[in-house]
Amino acid sequence: MMSLDGKIIIVTGGSRGIGEAIVRILCAGGARVYATYNSGADKAAGIVSEVSDAGGIVEFKQLDVTNVEDVMQFVEGVAKDAGRIDGLVNNAGITRDGLIMRMSAKDWADVLTTNLGGAFNFCKSVSRQMMSQRYGRIVNIGSIVGLSGNAGQVNYSASKAGLVGLTKSLAKELASRNVLVNCVAPGYVETDMTGKLNEEQKQTYSHSIPLKRIASANEIAKVVAFLLSDDASYITGQVINVDGGLAM
Numbered sequence: 001m002m003s004l005d006g007k008i009i010i011v012t013g014g015s016r017g018i019g020e021a022i023v024r025i026l027c028a029g030g031a032r033v034y035a036t037y038n039s040g041a042d043k044a045a046g047i048v049s050e051v052s053d054a055g056g057i058v059e060f061k062q063l064d065v066t067n068v069e070d071v072m073q074f075v076e077g078v079a080k081d082a083g084r085i086d087g088l089v090n091n092a093g094i095t096r097d098g099l100i101m102r103m104s105a106k107d108w109a110d111v112l113t114t115n116l117g118g119a120f121n122f123c124k125s126v127s128r129q130m131m132s133q134r135y136g137r138i139v140n141i142g143s144i145v146g147l148s149g150n151a152g153q154v155n156y157s158a159s160k161a162g163l164v165g166l167t168k169s170l171a172k173e174l175a176s177r178n179v180l181v182n183c184v185a186p187g188y189v190e191t192d193m194t195g196k197l198n199e200e201q202k203q204t205y206s207h208s209i210p211l212k213r214i215a216s217a218n219e220i221a222k223v224v225a226f227l228l229s230d231d232a233s234y235i236t237g238q239v240i241n242v243d244g245g246l247a248m
């Protein structure tokens with residue numbers, strides 16, 4: 001049985017959607033979670049109280065993943081408080097969709113800086129601690145559009161393709177210190193991010209998925225939890241598609 005008992009794990013963007021599901025599943029598995037969010041303090045407080053009622057431990061900190069100084073301070077604080085850092089989940093992400101002819105330089109930069117730059121900031125900040133422990137697990141939340149591309153998402157798919165390169169390079173850099181780095185690439189998942197799609201778009205997407213349905217956030221979170229557990233001790237540098245067969 002997969003166990004996360006006592007593991008100290010950081011999750012970015014943990015206040016809703018896939019990040020929230022990850023936080024809840026890790027806490028239920030016995031991990032002590034340090035989560036961040038960008039906005040939605042009430043939502044974060046609600047998760048803290050529900051998790052603690054169920055006997056779990058989670059703390060939330062409002063933090064912008066693009067702010068290098070804040071990320072470093074946060075990670076140092078976790079290491080000081082908990083004495084170690086076993087896992088990191090780079091989940092925070094945004095979309096600013098549009099066809100390239102209409103995409104502003106700001107929309108390009110914001111998505112790259114948040115999705116890829118934010119993951120870099122956290123990976124860099126936890127690396128020293130994980131290397132000195134001779135133990136660590138990093139899971140980057142990519143997307144299948146980082147592998148297949150998607151019209152109207154040159155910024156988003158470039159950021160997610162970048163995460164694949166980051167994952168594989170860092171996996172090679174840190175393997176000798178027993179720090180494992182992987183990427184989970186969801187297809188379509190029912191969250192606020194896909195809530196922007198109308199019913200017709202959702203039907204069209206569902207139709208193109210071999211399993212004929214959109215994923216729940218929990219179905220992504222379970223794979224992330226596995227990669228953070230001791231059962232996944234021989235997997236590194238991989239991209240695991242959790243997409244109902246979409247990218248086959």
Ligand SMILES: NC(=O)c1ccc[n+]([C@@H]2O[C@H](COP(=O)([O-])OP(=O)(O)OC[C@H]3O[C@@H](n4cnc5c(N)ncnc54)[C@H](O)[C@@H]3O)[C@@H](O)[C@H]2O)c1
Nearest residue numbers: 013015017018038064065091092093143186188189191193
């Ligand atoms: N929903 C999908 O269909 C889908 C598919 C593939 C990949 N993903 C990826 O999964 C991850 C989570 O997606 P979601 O659907 O749950 O999104 P969401 O919009 O519901 O949640 C995103 C989270 O990221 C946080 N965030 C955004 N910008 C931030 C910043 N600058 N600093 C700190 N936190 C920030 C938000 O506060 C929120 O907690 C993202 O990386 C997304 O790209 C989602």
